[in-house]
Amino acid sequence: MDLKVQVLLFITPLLVGLGIILTFQSINLSKSNLIFCDVGQGDGILITSGSKQAVVDGGPGEKILECLSSNMPFWDRDLELVIMTHPQRDHMEGLLAVLERYRVKTIVVTGVGNNTGLYKAWEEAVGKEKAQMHIAQAGERFAISRGLSLDVLWPSFAKVTQWQAEPPSDLNETSIVMRLEWGRPSTSSGSARCAYLTGDLPKEHLEPLIDRSCEILKVSHHGSKTGTSKAVLDLAQPKAAIIQVGKNSFGHPHKEVVDLLISKGIKILRNDTDGTIRIGK
Ligand SMILES: [Zn+2]
Numbered sequence: 001m002d003l004k005v006q007v008l009l010f011i012t013p014l015l016v017g018l019g020i021i022l023t024f025q026s027i028n029l030s031k032s033n034l035i036f037c038d039v040g041q042g043d044g045i046l047i048t049s050g051s052k053q054a055v056v057d058g059g060p061g062e063k064i065l066e067c068l069s070s071n072m073p074f075w076d077r078d079l080e081l082v083i084m085t086h087p088q089r090d091h092m093e094g095l096l097a098v099l100e101r102y103r104v105k106t107i108v109v110t111g112v113g114n115n116t117g118l119y120k121a122w123e124e125a126v127g128k129e130k131a132q133m134h135i136a137q138a139g140e141r142f143a144i145s146r147g148l149s150l151d152v153l154w155p156s157f158a159k160v161t162q163w164q165a166e167p168p169s170d171l172n173e174t175s176i177v178m179r180l181e182w183g184r185p186s187t188s189s190g191s192a193r194c195a196y197l198t199g200d201l202p203k204e205h206l207e208p209l210i211d212r213s214c215e216i217l218k219v220s221h222h223g224s225k226t227g228t229s230k231a232v233l234d235l236a237q238p239k240a241a242i243i244q245v246g247k248n249s250f251g252h253p254h255k256e257v258v259d260l261l262i263s264k265g266i267k268i269l270r271n272d273t274d275g276t277i278r279i280g281k
Contacts, residue, residue, distance in 0.1 A: 031048070031050075031280060032047075032048065032049040032050075032145075032147065032148050032182045032183065032280075033046075033047070033048045033049075033071065033278060033279065033280055034047055034180065034182075034195055034216070034278075034279040035047070035048070035067065035071055035276060035277070035278050035279075036218070036242050036244055036269075036271060036276065036277040036278075036279075037059065037063070037064055037066075037067030037068075037271075037276050038063065038067070038246075038271040038272075038275045038276045038277075039058070039059025039060065039061070039063045039064050039067070039094060039244070039246070039271070040059060040060055040061065040063060040246030040247065040271075041060065041090055041222065041245060041246035041247060041248040041252070042057070042058075042059035042060045042089075042090030042091060042093075042094075042222075042244065042246070043056070043057040043059060043085065043090065043091050043199070043200075043218075043222075043244045044056075044057050044058050044059035044063070044064040044067065044094055044244070045057060045197065045218070045244075046064075046067060046068060046071055046072075047144060047148070047150075047180065048071065048072070049144050049145035049147065049148040049182065050145050051073070051076065052080045052144050052145045052148075053068075053072060053076075053078075053079050053080060053081075053144075054079070054080055054081035054082070054083065054142070054144050054150065055068070055079055055081070055082045055083070055095070055098060056083045056085065056178070056197055057083070057084060057085050057091040057092075057094075057095070057199075058084075058091065058092065058093060058094025058095035058096070058097070058098050059090060059091070059093070059094040059244075060089050060090050060093045060094065061093060061094060062093075062094055062097040063094065064094035064095075064097065064098060065094070065097050065098070065101060067276060068098065068101075068102070071278075077101070077102050077103055078102065078103050078104075078105070079098070079102045079103070079104045079105070080105050080106065080144060081104075081105065081106050081107075081108065081142055081144065081150075082095060082098060082099070082104045082106070082107050082108070082131070083107075083108040083109075083136070083150075083176060083178075084107070084108070084109050084110075084122075084176075085110070085175045085176045085177075085197075085199035085200070086110055086112070086171050086172065086174045086175045086176070086199055086200065087109075087110070087112065087113055087114055087119050087122065087171060087174075088171055088172075088200070089116075089118055090222075091199070091200070092118065092119070092122055093118060095122070095125075096118075096121055096122060096125045099125045099126065099128075099129050100125065103129075104129055104131040105131060105132065106131055106132045106133075106134060106142075107126060107129070107131045107132070107133050107134070108134045108135075108136050108142070108176065109133070109134070109135060109136070109176075110135065110136060110155065110160075110163070110174040110175075110176055111135035111160055111163065111164060112163050112164075112167045112168070112171065112174045113167075114167075114171065135160060136152045136155065136160075136176045137152060137155065137156070137157050137160055138152050138153055138154055138155060138156045138157070139152065139157075140152040147182055147183060147184050148180070148181070148182040148183075149180075149181055149182075150178045150179070150180050150181075150197075151178060151179045151181070152176065152177075152178055153177045153178060153179060153209040154175070154176065154177035154201060154205065154206075154209055155174065155176070170202070172199070172200035172201060172202060172221060172226075173201065173202060173205065175198070175199025175200050175201040175220075176199055177196070177197065177198050177199060177201050177206065177209055178196075178197045179194055179195070179196055179197075179214065180194060180195045180196075180197060181193070181194045182194075193215060193216075194212075194214040194215065194216070195214055195215070195216035195217070195218065195279075196210065196214050196216070196217050196218060196236055196238075197218045198217070198218050198219070198220040198221075198227065199220065199221075200220060200221035200222070200224075200227060201220050201221070201227065202220075202221075202226050202227060203220065203226065203227055203228055203229040203231075203232055206220055206227070206229075206232055207229065207231045207232055207235065210232060210235035210236050211235075213235075213236060213237035213238075214236055214237075214238060215238060215239045215240065216238055216239070216240055216242065216279060217232075217233075217236050217238035217240070217241050217242070217266075218242045218244065219241050219242060219243045219244075219253070219257065219261075220232075221252075222243065222244060222245045222248070222250070222252040222253060223243040223245055223252045223253020223254060223257045223258065223270075224250065224252055224253070224254055224257070225254040225256045225257055227257075228257045228260065230260060233260060233261070233264055233266065238266055239266065239267060240266065240267040240268075240269055240279075241261050241266045241267070241268050241269070242269050242270070242277055243268065243269070243270040243271070244270075244271050245270055245271060245272050246271060246272050247272065253270065
């Protein structure tokens, strides 16, 4: 067979295959997605909007990497934003692997650390990454793209200042809480879609932050009874509650919380039974 024909026979399927992949990826790139990754017992969230991505927490271990690679274009190694809600293993560990594999533009933290080996490793990883560092404060807005933003609801400036003098005994209290808004409507009568991302914040701090209804509530603290109250659900009026939970010895999610969600007719989605949870455009 002529060499030219052989080359053509070899290259054509490759080009067709590449075309199919690029078409598929560009279809996905036009969408916004909120993805609650199945990272086991911990939180790990990927938010995508067009070609931009934000990661909120990384779960324990490195399972977050599978979630990122299967929901991002294979050529994209840039993350616009990484937010660590608070420095505990089930939120922080996977982010070390994320920093290793991806170039991160901005890293947002609470400004509270601890004395664990894992936290020291985190500080080293952050030191190597040439990202912009930022301590979150209520009132700030991170715009991921034109149609998708994250509003910081907690901690307040007063709390951040107070913790720098004296860190709280319960690190869950330092969890960054945000409201994600996306899909702004073209008419003023419509409203954007939204989701509360609550970290592990205790319910007494969470209640005053909720000032409007949102269709999605990431249930605080893996469904612990310390994170969710009737007041939280009455204020947020979610249609769906996401519980980021895996095999654990804490009894998460607590029966009281599950019963409360059921009594209000809220759809429950949980990573241990539903795997990775994807909420589209
Ligand atoms: Zn946690």
